[in-house]
Structures are given as structure tokens and as C-alpha cells.
Amino acid sequence: MTPLEDGRIINLMEPGHTGCAGCGQAIGARLVLKAAGPRVIVANATGCLEVYTTTYPRSSWEVPWIHSLFENAAAVASGMEVALKAMGRYENVKIIAQAGDGGTADIGMGCLSGMFERGHDILYVCYDNEAYMNTGYQRSSLTPPGARTTTSPPGTMSWGNKTRKKNMPLIAVAHGVPYVATATPAEPRDLMRKVKKALEIEGPKYLHLLVPCVPGWGIESNLSVEMARLAVETYLFPVFEIEEGVITKVKKVKERKPVEDYLRPQKRFAHLFKPGGEAILEELRRIAEENSKLEPGPAVLFGPT
Ligand SMILES: Cc1ncc(C[n+]2csc(CCOP(=O)(O)OP(=O)(O)O)c2C)c(N)n1
Numbered sequence: 001m002t003p004l005e006d007g008r009i010i011n012l013m014e015p016g017h018t019g020c021a022g023c024g025q026a027i028g029a030r031l032v033l034k035a036a037g038p039r040v041i042v043a044n045a046t047g048c049l050e051v052y053t054t055t056y057p058r059s060s061w062e063v064p065w066i067h068s069l070f071e072n073a074a075a076v077a078s079g080m081e082v083a084l085k086a087m088g089r090y091e092n093v094k095i096i097a098q099a100g101d102g103g104t105a106d107i108g109m110g111c112l113s114g115m116f117e118r119g120h121d122i123l124y125v126c127y128d129n130e131a132y133m134n135t136g137y138q139r140s141s142l143t144p145p146g147a148r149t150t151t152s153p154p155g156t157m158s159w160g161n162k163t164r165k166k167n168m169p170l171i172a173v174a175h176g177v178p179y180v181a182t183a184t185p186a187e188p189r190d191l192m193r194k195v196k197k198a199l200e201i202e203g204p205k206y207l208h209l210l211v212p213c214v215p216g217w218g219i220e221s222n223l224s225v226e227m228a229r230l231a232v233e234t235y236l237f238p239v240f241e242i243e244e245g246v247i248t249k250v251k252k253v254k255e256r257k258p259v260e261d262y263l264r265p266q267k268r269f270a271h272l273f274k275p276g277g278e279a280i281l282e283e284l285r286r287i288a289e290e291n292s293k294l295e296p297g298p299a300v301l302f303g304p305t
């Protein structure tokens with residue numbers, strides 16, 4: 001809940017929307033806004049969050065909010081910043097652009113790259129539920145290896161998604177973005193701290209949130225926060241901060257969990273536990289091992305030329 005200047009205390013993203021019970025993205029978005037406060041304008045790409053919070057004629061948003069196209073939230077947000085500055089009305093305002101993994105890492109990549117490269121004063125939030133959930137669970141470039149989606153179905157010819165997750169944080173760093181971080185709704189205080197910190201920094205900022213999806217991952221609705229926690233505790237989703245190209249903080253897990261603890265409760269990985277699934281399980285273990293070695297230090301060896 002957020003106190004307003006007129007004394008009212010409200011959620012900046014109200015309940016009563018049509019998202020699934022337990023939607024990790026709803027939890028994430030509410031935390032982002034709670035941290036950002038009421039003086040914020042949001043550009044939201046097409047996707048689950050946009051659709052279920054604005055079922056005509058209602059809206060969950062208590063802040064100025066605009067629905068962009070699927071591909072151009074970053075460009076719309078860029079236009080907002082430039083227009084507000086031109087009108088002399090940019091004081092005490094923050095701008096957030098937000099989209100799902102498909103809207104960020106696939107179709108919105110060009111607009112996002114432009115926003116980064118032009119140096120707009122915008123916090124971009126990627127709500128990564130690891131597939132195109134709004135249109136029926138198709139794979140994206142952020143779908144992990146082995147995951148079942150409707151376009152990476154396991155069967156006689158396949159063991160699910162074949163590719164690794166695109167490294168979006170590193171892509172942001174390669175653009176010279178001064179603040180890049182990852183977080184999950186399993187650690188709300190960490191997530192909110194990162195939003196607040198990002199909004200204090202001038203220029204483009206990139207926050208990558210892992211947000212479990214109940215039907216897309218095939219989990220019980222009470223398990224989404226637990227799944228986000230296990231993604232971190234298995235090191236399948238590394239949590240870190242990168243400032244001016246330097247990794248400044250890495251979450252070290254106290255009691256590391258085997259990847260199976262995260263994968264087993266999710267129907268999208270059920271086929272990996274049948275005979276023959278061992279190779280992908282091994283690949284996922286390797287990825288977790290790589291992530292566990294992440295340490296503070298330079299994130300890239302050279303900056304933009
Ligand atoms: C140009 C264009 N292509 C396709 C669509 C259909 N579409 C709407 S939302 C969506 C998937 C969104 O996936 P993601 O960005 O990961 O968000 P999620 O729904 O998973 O939260 C697609 C394919 C569209 N709206 N516009």
C-alpha cells in the first residue's frame with residue numbers, strides 16, 4: 001500500500017484484475033510500483049500483465065499508464081521523456097517501461113536497444129516468465145533448455161526447448177547501461193530496493209525479474225513464490241547488480257539446492273525425469289554451476305566503442 005499526498009492509502013496496482021491466482025508477474029508488478037511510488041508513468045507492452053489489468057472498461061492502474069504495442073514499450077517511454085522535457089514538465093517524474101520476456105528479448109529488442117543507446121532516463125522492467133504466456137505458452141529466447149512450450153513440445157523428436165536463455169543483463173551492460181539488476185518476487189525487499197536505487201540513477205536502467213507463471217509452468221497457484229525462491233537457491237536464476245559495467249553484488253545462496261528441486265514441481269519439465277532426459281538435466285546442472293561462480297568484478301572486458 002502506498003500513501004498519497006491527499007492522505008489516501010492505496011495499491012498503485014489494484015486487485016480485482018483477471019490475472020491467474022498466484023501470477024508471479026502480478027506480484028512483481030505490484031512491488032515495482034510500490035517501490036516507485038505514485039509519481040511514475042508506465043508504458044506497458046502487450047502481454048499478460050497488460051491484458052489482465054485493463055479488461056475494458058476497468059483498469060488496475062492508479063498511475064498514468066499507457067498500453068504500447070507488443071514491440072515498442074521502450075520507444076513509447078522514450079517519447080514520453082522527450083515530450084515531458086520539451087514541455088518543461090519532467091520535474092519529479094519517473095518513467096517505467098515494462099514488458100514480458102517476448103516483448104523484451106524478442107520483438108521489443110530493437111526499440112529497447114535504441115532506448116539504451118540514446119540514454120533515456122527510463123527504468124525498463126522485463127517480467128520474465130520464460131515464454132509467450134498471453135498467447136498460449138509459445139517459446140521465447142528467454143525460455144530455458146528442456147522446457148515444454150507449445151512451440152517446443154517434447155516428443156519422439158525433441159526434449160523440449162533446445163536453446164539457452166539469452167543473456168539480457170549482459171546485453172544491457174554492453175550498451176553502457178549504468179544500472180542493471182536481477183531480482184524475483186521471492187525477495188520483495190531486495191526487488192523494491194533495486195527499483196528505488198534504479199530510479200535514483202539518471203539514464204537508462206534495466207531490471208530483469210523472474211516471474212513464475214502458473215499454467216505456463218504447470219505449477220500449483222500457491223507455488224509461484226516458492227518456484228522463484230528455488231530458481232535462485234539452485235542458481236538457475238542468478239541474482240546480482242551491475243553498476244557502470246562492474247558486478248557489485250551477487251546473491252550467494254546459504255544452502256544450495258539441487259536443480260531437481262526446482263524442476264520437479266513444474267509440469268513443463270516433467271519429461272526430463274523420464275528415461276533419456278538425463279542429458280538436459282546435466283546441461284541445466286552445468287548452467288547452475290556456471291551461475292554459482294559469478295563473483296563481483298567487471299561484467300564485460302571492454303565497453304562500447
Ligand atoms: C506484432 C504482434 N505480434 C504478436 C502479437 C500477439 N501477442 C500479444 S501478447 C504476446 C505474447 C507476450 O509474451 P511476453 O512478452 O513474454 O508476455 P507474457 O504474456 O508472457 O507476460 C503475443 C505473441 C501482438 N500483439 N503484436
Ligand code: SF4
Pocket residue numbers: 018019020022023024025026048049052129133134212213214215216
Ligand atoms: S498465464 Fe501466467 S503470466 Fe498470464 S496471468 Fe496466468 S500466471 Fe500470470
Ligand SMILES: [Mg+2]
Pocket residue numbers: 100101102127128129130131132133134
Ligand atoms: Mg512471457
